[in-house]
Amino acid sequence: MNSDFLPINRFEMEKLGWDRPDFVVVTGATYVDHPSFGTAIISRILENMGFKVAILALPDWKSLDSFKEFGKPRFAFLINGGNMDSMVSNYTASKKPRKTDVYAPGNVPGLRPDRASIVYSAAIKQVYKKVPIILGGIEASLRRMAHYDYWSNKVRRSIILDSKADLVIYGMGERQILEIGKRFKEGMSIKQMKDIPGTLYRTHSKPEFNAIYLPTFKEIIDSKKKFAESFKIQHTNTDPFNGSPLVEGYPGEWVVQNIPSKPLLEEELDWVHELPYKRDYHPSYKSRGGIKAIEEVKFSLISNRGCYGGCSFCALTFHQGRIVRSRSHESIIKEAIEITKQPDFKGYIHDVGGPTANFTKRACFKQESRGACPTKQCLAPEPCKLLEVDHSDYLKLLRELRSLDGVKKVFIRSGIRFDYLMLDKDETFFKELVEHHISGQLKVAPEHISDNVLRLMGKPGNRVFSNFSKRYKEINEELGKDQYLVPYFISSHPGSTLKDAIELAEYLRDTGLRSDQVQDFIPTPGTLSTAMYYSGYDPVTMKPVKSEMSPHEKAMQRALLQYKKPQNRELVREALILCKREDLIGRGEKCLIPLASKGSKKKFRR
Structure with a gap:
């Protein structure tokens, strides 16, 4: 097992004697090798399983060459938007760009694209069309079904559709990545991984197994009450012991959320x-x-x-x-x-x-x-x-x-x-x-x-x-x-x-x-x-x-x-x-602010 940092560029990878990695973890944050950071946990688990793992941290999304750094991975690209949702990282509550980014070198903002998971996935699809893409992390987890997006002020589709990813890991991903790694080792394809708890996938065939069907995407964008009803169903199905599979319908396809993964012992x-x-x-x-x-x-x-x-x-x-x-x-x-x-x-x-x-x-x-x-x-x-x-x-x-x-x-x-x-x-x-x-x-x-x-x-x-x-x-x-x-x-x-x-x-x-x-x-x-x-x-x-x-x-x-x-x-x-x-207003001990200064002509909006 590697006792040093995992490689973050081709030079470091070749020093290890690798011609290519098994997995490339693409992240909207820097590589911090600490268990408070999801990238480190997932990467170290895969490494422990015997896989070669490289980390592509904060790639230049404006250049496709950035995504060619390690070449074509043997199994898959694993993408996360960083330790926070990229929109929360990039913007304040008033929708203004943040002036600093604590997850970037020197606190420099602007190194991560908006909706990072979608942008990274699109770039990889252009470079390596057939390599499986698996999304994870907080951004993908919380956007796994149709969701209200504050920054665009509209309901967006499930992130698996907008990213065209093959699989989304939601929740804490240790059990899921262990099972995914095991199946890749056994020679299975990504298409044979649609039954893993704590994941969701997309399909053009209407699921026939027993599941709860959420209001369709059209229904929730046409009715805010339907949106609330859909969220209530999701909210009451987050437990691995009593949660059910959920299905959300879109024109011509469905997003299927498997039951949640059980917490670690x-x-x-x-x-x-x-x-x-x-x-x-x-x-x-x-x-x-x-x-x-x-x-x-x-x-x-x-x-x-x-x-x-x-x-x-x-x-x-x-x-x-x-x-x-x-x-x-x-x-x-x-x-x-x-x-x-x-x-x-x-x-x-x-x-x-x-x-x-x-x-x-x-x-x-x-x-x-x-x-x-x-x-x-x-x-x-x-x-x-x-x-x-x-x-x-x-x-x-x-x-x-x-x-x-x-x-x-x-x-x-x-x-x-x-x-x-x-x-x-x-x-x-x-x-x-x-x-x-x-x-x-x-x-x-x-x-x-x-x-x-x-x-x-x-x-x-x-x-x-x-x-x-x-x-x-x-x-x-x-x-x-x-x-x-x-x-x-x-x-x-x-x-x-x-x-x-x-x-x-x-x-x-x-x-x-x-x-x-x-x-x-x-x-x-x-x-x-x-x-x-x-x-x-x-x-x-x-x-x-x-x-x-x-x-x-x-x-x-x-x-x-x-x-x-x-x-x-x-x-x-x-x-x-x-x-x-x-x-x-005034000088009394219960007053919050003093009287306005003389000459003040402040007009208030009514």
């Missing part, structure tokens, strides 16, 4: 993370400014995957699934010891967690044999009575890591679900979190405080966050610490109005919390919130939901969440006047 997850990663970016990037994306993960430990939090705006349900799996303590400790040996390690483990750090095992016993409930959430609007609340195993792991030689501090920077934390009657973890695992501030994500908005977000009512904030402050005082909460909020989420934003601004005023972390809602593929935004319906209840689409009102909602910033005052003033809340 503990020993399998250990194996994936113990492959010979270099835990750094390819050295060729150093002279170009390095890769900033490595900074947060190089000295971090991934302890789990999957999330049963059920946030409407998050695509984890659609991609990783709701069944949580964790690695063994032995595997994590082994990796931590390797981290401490790195020459630039300063004694600080930056994170121990996953999508949600304190979700370390199944939500309830039923998930082991029946999977996650298709129509019920574990935590919201109220916690399920079967939910198993226990931080003891995670706490044991953190204590083991704290005791390692060379480790000064172990931080938790991935998300903590404060509602789950508050359900634990044993406060030992809460107290040790505050005492040992915070660097002056704890980042949490209440997202909003309006109970109506929180309900649509799939979050608990504001009472839970208020109780958590109070107890967090009390524990800090008991320990003699002066640490703060840094709350994350989302502005302009479907269902959120200016009045809701004003309510949140008043809450911030009264509690003294600062909202430095505010994210404008971005309708990304694969989320319930995006289906609400586009269709005007909540797919869970099929009740109407109003979404604010005006850029100006979105700007007002965001400004209200950061009303203390002088540059936001005029937008805040406009919002308050529109909502007849002039009582919040």
Whole structure:
């Protein structure tokens, strides 16, 4: 097995004595050989199977010669758009080009095309017409069926049709790539791989097996209600234990989604993370400014995957699934010891967690044999009575890591679900979190405080966050610490109005919390919130939901969440006047902003 980086150009490939690779992985990001990056995981798995794998990172999509770098691979091109959807990577919520790209050398933007998976696939089809193309990664996974695309403001077809790929891997792809590699070794063609869980394919023959037929593409572009109904079906079929095959019809062809792949077992997850990663970016990037994306993960430990939090705006349900799996303590400790040996390690483990750090095992016993409930959430609007609340195993792991030689501090920077934390009657973890695992501030994500908005977000009512904030402050005082909460909020989420934003601004005023972390809602593929935004319906209840689409009102909602910033005052003033809340303008202690300066002739849009 190769103990170095995998080849990223012909020169490096020939140094290994290869005439051509078995697989070429084409990615819309740089090559970072770390288990936080899907390209590294898939490539190392194939390498472990005995395959020769080359990586074509951020190819120049304007030149077909870029895709000839390694010649024709023996088996297939594997394409992903990068660690993020390429449109999210390239554009802000206001659809403006991003000024930096942390996945590119020196943070230089513009090296990745829009809709990278489609563009790369089209280029390869021109150069190597008959070589199989398999898409994977977050971009392909979330665009696997017809989906609303915020940047073009229309419903787009399944990515397998627009890319003309032979197969799409959706979700976490380890099981799928192991099966694909095995079948290629056995001499099978890509056409003999249409039954693999966690994949989808296209066909010109109407499937005859037992499956759920979604509304056709024509139906969902003709009816937004049909779009919501289609998404509801998809949303309730993301579990490998109770999900069904799905079929989506197009003129003259069908897209077939096989049932989801089962999550990895503990020993399998250990194996994936113990492959010979270099835990750094390819050295060729150093002279170009390095890769900033490595900074947060190089000295971090991934302890789990999957999330049963059920946030409407998050695509984890659609991609990783709701069944949580964790690695063994032995595997994590082994990796931590390797981290401490790195020459630039300063004694600080930056994170121990996953999508949600304190979700370390199944939500309830039923998930082991029946999977996650298709129509019920574990935590919201109220916690399920079967939910198993226990931080003891995670706490044991953190204590083991704290005791390692060379480790000064172990931080938790991935998300903590404060509602789950508050359900634990044993406060030992809460107290040790505050005492040992915070660097002056704890980042949490209440997202909003309006109970109506929180309900649509799939979050608990504001009472839970208020109780958590109070107890967090009390524990800090008991320990003699002066640490703060840094709350994350989302502005302009479907269902959120200016009045809701004003309510949140008043809450911030009264509690003294600062909202430095505010994210404008971005309708990304694969989320319930995006289906609400586009269709005007909540797919869970099929009740109407109003979404604010005006850029100006979105700007007002965001400004209200950061009303203390002088540059936001005029937008805040406009919002308050529109909502007849002039009582919040002036010098009173309850006022959000001061009176307008004399001579101001600002006219507001009505």
